Amino acid sequence: MSARLVLLAALLQALSGLPAIFAGRTRRDRRTGRRDRPAVRTAELASAALAGLGSGVGLVALGGFLAGAGGAPVSLAWGLPGARLDVAVDGLSALFLLPLFVVSGLGAVYATAYWSPARHPRSAPALRGFYGLTTGAMAVVLVARNALLFLAAWEVMALGAYFLVTAERHRPKVRAAGWLYLVATHSGTLALLALFAQLARLHGGSFELAPFPPGLAGTAAGGLVFALALVGFGLKAGILPLHVWLPGAHAAAPSHVSALMSGVVLKMGIYGLVRVLTLFPDPPLAWGLTLLAVGAVSGVLGVAFALGQHDLKRLLAYHSIENIGIIVLGLGLGFAGRTLGQPALVVLGFGGALLHVVNHALFKGLLFLGAGAVLHATGTREMDRMGGLLKRLPWTAATFLVGAVAICGLPPLNGFVSEWLLYLGFLRWTAGSGPGGLTLAAAGAAATLALIGGLALTCFVKAFGAVFLGQPRTNRDEHGRTREAGAMIAPMVALALLCAAIGLAPWAVAPLVDQALRAVGAAGRLAQTAPLGVLGGAQLAVAAAVGLAAWGLSRLVRRGQRQERAATRPTIGGVGTWDCGYAAPTPRMQYTSSSFASWSVGFFHWVLQPRVSAPRLSRQPFPKTARFHGEVPDTVLDRLLLPAFRGGAWLLSWARLLQRGHMQLYLLYLVLVLLFLLSRV
Amino acid sequence: MLHLAVHELLLLLLPPLLLGVIGKTKAAFAGRTGPPLLQPYYDLVRLFQKGSVFSSTTTWVFRAGPAVGLAAALLAGQLVPLGRHAAPVSFPGDVILFVYLFALARFTITAAALDTGSAFEGMGAAREASFGSLAEPALLFGLLALARLAGAFSLGAMLHDPWGAGRLARGPSLVLIAASWSLVFLAENCRLPFDDPNTHLELTMIHEVMVLDHSGPAFGVILYSAAMKLFVLGALLLHVLSPLGGSEPWVDWAVFVAGMLLLAVAIGVVESVMARLRLARVPQALVTASVLSAFGMLLLVR
Numbered sequence: 001m002s003a004r005l006v007l008l009a010a011l012l013q014a015l016s017g018l019p020a021i022f023a024g025r026t027r028r029d030r031r032t033g034r035r036d037r038p039a040v041r042t043a044e045l046a047s048a049a050l051a052g053l054g055s056g057v058g059l060v061a062l063g064g065f066l067a068g069a070g071g072a073p074v075s076l077a078w079g080l081p082g083a084r085l086d087v088a089v090d091g092l093s094a095l096f097l098l099p100l101f102v103v104s105g106l107g108a109v110y111a112t113a114y115w116s117p118a119r120h121p122r123s124a125p126a127l128r129g130f131y132g133l134t135t136g137a138m139a140v141v142l143v144a145r146n147a148l149l150f151l152a153a154w155e156v157m158a159l160g161a162y163f164l165v166t167a168e169r170h171r172p173k174v175r176a177a178g179w180l181y182l183v184a185t186h187s188g189t190l191a192l193l194a195l196f197a198q199l200a201r202l203h204g205g206s207f208e209l210a211p212f213p214p215g216l217a218g219t220a221a222g223g224l225v226f227a228l229a230l231v232g233f234g235l236k237a238g239i240l241p242l243h244v245w246l247p248g249a250h251a252a253a254p255s256h257v258s259a260l261m262s263g264v265v266l267k268m269g270i271y272g273l274v275r276v277l278t279l280f281p282d283p284p285l286a287w288g289l290t291l292l293a294v295g296a297v298s299g300v301l302g303v304a305f306a307l308g309q310h311d312l313k314r315l316l317a318y319h320s321i322e323n324i325g326i327i328v329l330g331l332g333l334g335f336a337g338r339t340l341g342q343p344a345l346v347v348l349g350f351g352g353a354l355l356h357v358v359n360h361a362l363f364k365g366l367l368f369l370g371a372g373a374v375l376h377a378t379g380t381r382e383m384d385r386m387g388g389l390l391k392r393l394p395w396t397a398a399t400f401l402v403g404a405v406a407i408c409g410l411p412p413l414n415g416f417v418s419e420w421l422l423y424l425g426f427l428r429w430t431a432g433s434g435p436g437g438l439t440l441a442a443a444g445a446a447a448t449l450a451l452i453g454g455l456a457l458t459c460f461v462k463a464f465g466a467v468f469l470g471q472p473r474t475n476r477d478e479h480g481r482t483r484e485a486g487a488m489i490a491p492m493v494a495l496a497l498l499c500a501a502i503g504l505a506p507w508a509v510a511p512l513v514d515q516a517l518r519a520v521g522a523a524g525r526l527a528q529t530a531p532l533g534v535l536g537g538a539q540l541a542v543a544a545a546v547g548l549a550a551w552g553l554s555r556l557v558r559r560g561q562r563q564e565r566a567a568t569r570p571t572i573g574g575v576g577t578w579d580c581g582y583a584a585p586t587p588r589m590q591y592t593s594s595s596f597a598s599w600s601v602g603f604f605h606w607v608l609q610p611r612v613s614a615p616r617l618s619r620q621p622f623p624k625t626a627r628f629h630g631e632v633p634d635t636v637l638d639r640l641l642l643p644a645f646r647g648g649a650w651l652l653s654w655a656r657l658l659q660r661g662h663m664q665l666y667l668l669y670l671v672l673v674l675l676f677l678l679s680r681v
Numbered sequence: 682m683l684h685l686a687v688h689e690l691l692l693l694l695l696p697p698l699l700l701g702v703i704g705k706t707k708a709a710f711a712g713r714t715g716p717p718l719l720q721p722y723y724d725l726v727r728l729f730q731k732g733s734v735f736s737s738t739t740t741w742v743f744r745a746g747p748a749v750g751l752a753a754a755l756l757a758g759q760l761v762p763l764g765r766h767a768a769p770v771s772f773p774g775d776v777i778l779f780v781y782l783f784a785l786a787r788f789t790i791t792a793a794a795l796d797t798g799s800a801f802e803g804m805g806a807a808r809e810a811s812f813g814s815l816a817e818p819a820l821l822f823g824l825l826a827l828a829r830l831a832g833a834f835s836l837g838a839m840l841h842d843p844w845g846a847g848r849l850a851r852g853p854s855l856v857l858i859a860a861s862w863s864l865v866f867l868a869e870n871c872r873l874p875f876d877d878p879n880t881h882l883e884l885t886m887i888h889e890v891m892v893l894d895h896s897g898p899a900f901g902v903i904l905y906s907a908a909m910k911l912f913v914l915g916a917l918l919l920h921v922l923s924p925l926g927g928s929e930p931w932v933d934w935a936v937f938v939a940g941m942l943l944l945a946v947a948i949g950v951v952e953s954v955m956a957r958l959r960l961a962r963v964p965q966a967l968v969t970a971s972v973l974s975a976f977g978m979l980l981l982v983r
Contacts, residue, residue, distance in 0.1 A: 390742065401792075420778070427825065431833070443826075443975075447821050457784055461788060461795065464795075465806070470797070470798030538770070542756060549752040549902075557733050557898050557899065560897050564731075576737060577739075578799070578893060579799045590803060591800050596807045597807070599964075600811045600814070
C-alpha cells in the first residue's frame with residue numbers, strides 16, 4: 001500500500017506544474033498581449049495545491065508505513081532489458097521521504113508569494129513544472145529497487161534540478177553556475193553507471209538492488225564499489241573536494257529551490273551511499289575510516305569556507321557541505337562499529353547521521369527560505385549591505401534565529417539531538433577497549449565535531465548579526481518591500497516548529513529512525529542505546545529555564561524603570577548606543593560580516609587563500625577615498641580544478657596538429673586507419 | 682536531599698565571593714586594602730535595583746542575551762558534581778549538554794552585542810566567538826580522556842575521583858589535562874593572561890567590551906552569570922587539579938569550598954604576576970591547550 005501511495009504522491013508532484021504551464025500558455029489576450037492575471041493566479045494556486053496534495057499523500061503513506069501497514073512491494077514489467085519497475089518502501093526510504101515531502105510541499109506554498117507569475121511571468125510556470133518533476137523523481141529514486149529505474153529517476157532529478165538552478169538564465173553568473181552543476185552531476189552519473197555495472201556483475205547480471213553474501217566487501221571488487229559510490233554519490237552530496245558545483249548553484253537558484261536542493265537533493269547522495277554500501281554485510285575497516293576522514297575534512301573546511309563568505313546564500317551553501325560532513329562522520333562511525341562488531345556504535349552512528357539528514361533538511365530549508373525572504377525585501381545577497389532587518393522582517397528574523405540556533409547544534413533544538421547521538425557514539429568508542437590507533441581516531445573525530453560546532457556558531461552569529469541586527473548599512477533596502485507575505489511566513493514558521501518539536505521531543509522520531517536502522521541492518525534501537533527520554537527532558541528544562549530567566553529579567557527591568565519614574569528622575573528614552581561616548585556613530589561604523597569573521601578566516605588562511613585588496617593609506621593629513629575588498633574564492637575550483645582543466649585543454653590542443661582542414665589529409669587518415677585495421681585481421 | 686540543597690545554595694551564593702577573593706588577592710599584591718570581600722554582592726544588589734537604558738537600535742535579541750546566559754550557567758551547574766557529591770542531574774551524555782550550554786550562552790551574548798550596532802561590541806563579539814571555537818576541542822579532548830578513565834559518559838561518573846586507583850598510570854595524563862583546562866578556564870572566564878576583566882575601554886578587550894551597552898538589572902545578570910560560569914568551570918577544573926576529598930560528606934563540602942577559594946586566590950596570583958598576552962598570541966595559547974589535552978588522551982591509549 002505504501003509503495004503505491006508514494007508512487008501516487010510522486011505522480012501528483014511531477015504533474016503539479018501542468019496547470020501553471022497551461023495557464024501561462026493559453027490565456028493570453030490577443031489584442032493587448034497580456035496574460036489573464038486572475039486565471040494565471042488561479043492556475044498557480046492550483047499547482048501549489050497539487051504539490052501540497054502530493055506531499056500530503058506522501059506523508060499519509062509514511063504514516064501508514066510507520067503504523068505497520070508496509071504492504072507488498074510493487075513489481076511491474078518494463079520494456080528495457082534487465083529493468084523492472086521494482087518499487088518498495090523500507091525504513092531507509094521512509095526516513096528520506098519525510099524531509100522530501102515536508103520541504104517540497106512547504107516550498108511549493110512559499111513559491112506562490114516568492115516566485116509569483118506576476119513578478120516572473122516567463123520563468124514561474126516552468127519553475128513550477130521542474131520543481132514538481134524533480135520532487136517526483138526524487139521520490140522514485142528513494143523507492144526504486146532496480147538499478148536501472150534508480151538511474152533513470154536519478155537523471156530526471158539531476159536534469160530537473162539543472163533547470164531549477166537556471167531559472168534566471170539571462171544572468172551570466174547563473175548560466176555559469178548551471179553549467180558547472182551540469183558537468184558535475186554528469187561526472188557523478190558516469191561514476192554511478194560504472195558502479196551499477198559493477199554491482200550487476202557481482203550479482204551475476206541482475207540489476208536488482210539486493211544484499212550481497214558476506215566476504216565480497218573486502219575484495220578488490222568491493223573496494224571498487226566503495227570508491228565509485230563515494231565519487232558518484234559524493235558529487236551529488238557535495239563532499240569536499242567534490243563540492244565545487246554546490247555554492248554557485250545554491251546561490252544562483254531561487255531560494256525555495258535552494259531549500260529543496262540543500263535540504264533534499266544533496267541527501268540523495270547520502271541515501272545512495274547508505275543504500276549501496278549497506279548491501280554488503282561485512283564492510284572492511286577501511287570504509288569506516290575513509291568516511292570518517294572524508295567527513296572530518298568536509299565538515300571543517302566547509303564551515304571554514306562559509307566563514308569567508310559575504311553572500312548570504314553562498315554562506316548557507318557552504319554550511320550544507322559542513323553538515324554533509326557531519327552526516328558522513330556519523331556514517332563512518334556506523335560502518336566502523338559494524339566492522340568492530342559493536343552494535344551500539346552502529347546504532348549511534350547511523351542513527352545520528354540519519355536523524356541529522358532529517359534535521360538538516362528542516363533547518364537548512366528554513367534558513368534558505370529565510371534568506372529568500374531577505375533577498376525579496378532587500379534585493380541583495382550581500383550581507384555587508386544589510387543590517388537591522390529584524391525590525392522590518394520580525395517573523396523572518398525570529399524563524400531565521402531558530403534555524404541558526406538549530407544548525408549550530410545548540411540545545412534545545414533538533415540539531416543538538418543528532419550531534420549528541422554522534423558524540424555519544426564517539427565517547428563510547430573512546431571509552432571502549434579497542435586498539436589504540438582507532439581510539440585516537442574516535443577521539444579526534446569527536447574533537448573535530450566540537451571544532452565544527454564552534455566555528456559554525458561563529459559563522460551564524462556573524463550571519464544573523466550582519467543581516468538582522470544593528471542598523472541598516474545602506475539605504476538601498478528602503479526600495480524593497482517591507483510587508484512580509486503570509487505565504488512566505490507560514491512555511492518558515494512550520495519548519496521552525498518542526499525543529500523545536502524534534503528538539504524537545506526527540507523520542508518521538510525514534511520509531512522512524514529505528515525503522516531506518518533496521519533497513520540498514522543495525523541490530524538495536526535508538527531509544528535503548530541512548531537515553532532519548534532523559535535528553536528530551538533536559539531539552540525541555542533548557543527551554544523552560546531560558547523562558548523563566550527572560551521573564552524574571554524583564555520583571556526586574558520593569559521594576560527598576562518604575563522606581564526611576566517614582567523618584568521623578570527623567571526616564572531616558574530614545575537614546576542611541578553608548579559606543580564608549582563617541583557622539584556621532586554612523587551605521588557604516590558597525591562591524592561587518594567580513595570583519596566579524598576575520599579572526600576565524602585567519603586561522604584557515606592556509607587553505608582559504610583569501611583575496612584582499614586593501615588600500616594603502618596615505619600619510620598626508622587629508623586621506624583620499626579608499627576602498628577595501630576581500631573575498632574567499634573556492635580554492636578547490638580556482639586552484640585545483642580549473643588549472644587541471646586548462647592543462648587538459650592545452651594537452652588536447654595538440655590534437656589540432658592533425659586537423660589541418662584539408663580534405664586530402666582526412667582521406668589519408670582514413671586510408672591509414674583502414675590499412676592498420678586490415679593488417680590486424 | 683540535604684546535599685542537594687547544599688549544592689544549590691553553593692551554586693547560587695558562592696560565585697560572587699570568588700570574585701571578591703580574587704579582588705582581595707590582587708589588592709594584597711598591589712599593597713592596597715582593596716574593596717571588601719563581599720563587594721561583588723553589594724554591586725549585584727545595587728544593579729538589580731537600578732533602572733535600565735536601552736539603545737533605540739536594540740531589539741529583543743539584546744534583552745534575551747543575559748537571560749539565556751544565566752539560564753545556561755544555572756543548568757550547567759546542575760550537571761557538574763561539587764566535590765565528591767553527586768550532581769543533581771546526571772545521565773549518559775550529559776557532558777555534551779554541559780559543553781553546549783556554554784556555547785548557547787556564547788551565541789546569545791555575542792548576538793546581543795551585535796544588536797547594539799557598535800563597532801566596539803562587534804569587535805568583542807568576534808573575538809569571543811572565534812576564541813571560543815578554539816577552546817572547545819581542548820575541553821572535549823579532556824572530557825574524552827576522563828570518559829575513558831571512568832568508562833562512563835556522565836559528568837557525575839567521570840568526575841567522581843578521577844585520581845582514584847592507579848595514580849601512577851593516570852598521573853601524567855591527568856596533569857596534562859589539568860594544564861590544558863587551566864588555560865581554557867582562564868580564557869573562557871576572560872581572566873588574565875587572555876583578557877583583563879578590569880578595563881573596558883581598550884581595543885584589545887574581549888568579554889568586557891561586549892557588554893558595554895547593558896545597564897541595570899541586565900548588566901547585573903551578566904555579571905552574576907559570569908561569576909557562576911567561573912564557579913562551574915572552576916568546580917570542573919578542581920576535580921582534575923586535586924586528588925583531595927573528604928571521606929565524610931560534610932568534611933567534603935568544606936574541602937570543596939576551601940578548594941574553590943584557593944582556586945580564586947590562584948587566579949588572583951596569576952593576574953598579579955602576569956601580563957596580558959598579545960591578542961595574536963591568544964589563539965596560539967588555545968591551540969596549545971588543545972594539544973596538551975590531546976597528549977593527555979594519547980598517554981591513556983598506548
